[in-house]
Amino acid sequence: MKTPLIQLDHLNAEVRLPDGDHLTTVNDVSASFERGTSTAIVGKSGSGKTSLASIIGLLNTDYTGTLSYDGRDCGAWNDANRSRFRCRHVGFVFQNYSLIPHLNAWENVGLPLQYRGGVPMRTVRRRACRMLHAVGLADRADSMPSRLSGGEQQRVAIARALVADPDLLICDEPTGALDTETGDMVAAMLFRQVREQGVTLILVTHDPQLAARCEHQLTIDRGHLS
Numbered sequence: 001m002k003t004p005l006i007q008l009d010h011l012n013a014e015v016r017l018p019d020g021d022h023l024t025t026v027n028d029v030s031a032s033f034e035r036g037t038s039t040a041i042v043g044k045s046g047s048g049k050t051s052l053a054s055i056i057g058l059l060n061t062d063y064t065g066t067l068s069y070d071g072r073d074c075g076a077w078n079d080a081n082r083s084r085f086r087c088r089h090v091g092f093v094f095q096n097y098s099l100i101p102h103l104n105a106w107e108n109v110g111l112p113l114q115y116r117g118g119v120p121m122r123t124v125r126r127r128a129c130r131m132l133h134a135v136g137l138a139d140r141a142d143s144m145p146s147r148l149s150g151g152e153q154q155r156v157a158i159a160r161a162l163v164a165d166p167d168l169l170i171c172d173e174p175t176g177a178l179d180t181e182t183g184d185m186v187a188a189m190l191f192r193q194v195r196e197q198g199v200t201l202i203l204v205t206h207d208p209q210l211a212a213r214c215e216h217q218l219t220i221d222r223g224h225l226s
């Protein structure tokens with residue numbers, strides 16, 4: 001049997017609340033994600049979608065259980081290993097966009113290319129502007145995030161996740177701030193990545209129609225995925 005791109009075995013995570021209690025955010029999650037597939041993760045607000053996505057995206061290492069990429073246990077990786085892996089392989093669209101406030105739109109989009117190193121600045125700019133054009137923001141390349149609407153910021157975040165041709169795209173509510181037409185355009189871009197580039201897509205969404213377009217649908221309830 002082929003090794004899945006991502007394997008989760010009995011993942012658990014919790015956060016400590018201000019009163020000292022612990023809240024389980026990820027509860028005994030086991031799942032696998034094959035290369036070149038699309039999977040929707042749906043669930044109520046507060047059910048643990050972002051918590052799980054941030055563990056899969058190597059942004060949070062505070063968990064027990066096993067997360068493996070390509071059969072390799074990520075629990076053994078140090079910060080440098082994780083950063084290197086992320087910048088080579090993972091595009092992440094944050095639910096809150098997480099744009100860098102003092103960088104303009106194209107500079108934000110170009111960050112993954114800069115992190116990768118060895119890409120001349122004019123190439124970074126050209127590729128970033130091309131991605132901004134693809135998400136309908138060609139004329140906002142020089143705008144600072146504070147001058148952009150929520151939906152425009154969200155599209156900058158999507159362009160940033162796609163610019164460095166990731167193998168894995170983790171999108172946390174990528175169309176939450178978009179009107180139907182723009183959301184459809186963005187969704188089409190994401191699914192095209194899966195179809196044409198063999199990208200593995202994990203899509204966190206509240207939108208049942210968007211979830212239905214994914215090959216697989218998983219539901220998370222009180223941190224447990226089924």
Ligand SMILES: Nc1ncnc2c1ncn2[C@@H]1O[C@H](COP(=O)(O)OP(=O)(O)OP(=O)(O)O)[C@@H](O)[C@H]1O
Nearest residue numbers: 015016017025043044045046047048049050051052
């Ligand atoms: N840093 C934190 N401190 C305290 N509680 C947290 C923290 N992070 C998450 N939680 C809690 O963990 C639970 C899961 O949160 P999470 O953000 O993963 O949910 P979600 O499914 O992404 O919700 P939404 O659909 O609203 O984005 C929620 O009850 C949330 O309040």
Ligand SMILES: [Mg+2]
Nearest residue numbers: 049050095172
């Ligand atoms: Mg969330």
